[in-house]
Amino acid sequence: MKKIVFVLTGLIAVTVVNAQSLDEIVKNYSAAMKTDKLSGVTSIKITGKMSAMGMEMPMVMFMKNPNKIKVTYSFSGQDMVSVFDGEKGYMINPMTGSSDPVELTGEQLNQVQNNNAFKNELLNYFQKGQLTLEGEENVNEKPAFKLKANLGTSPIFMFLDKGSYMLVKTSATVDQMGTSMNVDTYMTDYVDIEGVVMPKKTTAMANGMEAAVISFDTIEVNIPMEDSVFKIN
Template sequence: MYNYKGFKLLVILFITGIAQTVSAQSVDEIIAKHITAMGGADKLSKLKSVAIVSNMEVMNMEMPVKITIVQDKGFRTETTVQGMTIIQATDGVKGWMVNPMAGDGKPVELPQEAVQQYASQTDLTGLYNYKQKGLQLALEGEQELNGAKVYKIVATLKSGAKQDNYISKDTYYVLKVVATVSANGQNITTENIQSDFKQVDGVTFPFSSELTTSAMPGAKVINKIESVAVNAKVDESIFAMPK
């Protein structure tokens, strides 16, 4: 959590150990309150699927979006742009895309890098059970975000990638997520600001989000959720690439 290389005195190491223990306890306390705010361990442990209908606005264009996710199994989005529907999906092993705007309505296999990124979206429960998921969390102090006091908790994923989570000291919702992913040999940083939190069947979702990315400087993606179906029955064949 902290880099104490170079400190050799026993007393310094002793103090260091105490600091690490206190920090770890603080992280667990914050995460416990966050999990409660998101619906509680009982609800999150039983969250198996979601079907989301939303409206996305990019550069003054509105695009209806349907997202279907089955926990740890499949992810599929259907985005309608100018009357044409772009489909992107993964079954956790392979990914594919149909993009009629490219002049061809045939499914095309996605590169493994993209598959891994989509597969990471199949976890519906976020920081719940983070230790079992192999995440390492570190509390990096408190900040202010748009007038709200927040904790900055950095999650280190199994891949080594880091994700900054800004958790409200008031509601314990995650108000902002900053993540860096590798795509086409470049590191791309995204910032997602979340708001308008509502519960659906006891599980909390951010119904509004604003996304910016270094891949599109100056552009902002605004997403407004219209409806969420929790644990709806899903035909998992929709994640498999059509033959």
């Protein structure tokens, strides 16, 4: 009986330690990302470019606290626009043969919203009890904490650098036109612009091959930004 009690006590202790470890890791991540200061930021404007399939496309992003976002990519004189105006999401993609806005729903809408710097996925998962600590793993030859967002059949793995607590990699399996694909995304070159901490370079790898690279050239914070920026005419 004493052995059983001892074993159970040990298991409970291990569980508590793991929970405390996850709490501490997330706390340090939040501090590194200065999330307390981000809540006081009103707007963010980013210019940069995306390189994919041998093409380079200029990019402009507008974000307004708490949830508005607009992303525009320019290619061959045409603009591809994704926007969430705080209530609904839309996309304009002339490459489909039409310049009319199409309302976004489901996963497409989530993808647009998740690009918003004012929305922190990792903290959201933690607050919902969906985050677990899965050990450690090297990322770019440096040790990182491996966290798992338990989202049913499609979990997302997030890796935090052990030294800086910055998010340096995410890994997920996605369905692309009926085909399962492993997508690893790497975040590098972090900067702090007036309390806004973000990576200036993001590299997406699909099944081990480079799919796209997004790099930021300028980041402006707390600039005047009208709600009309996010309206689709």
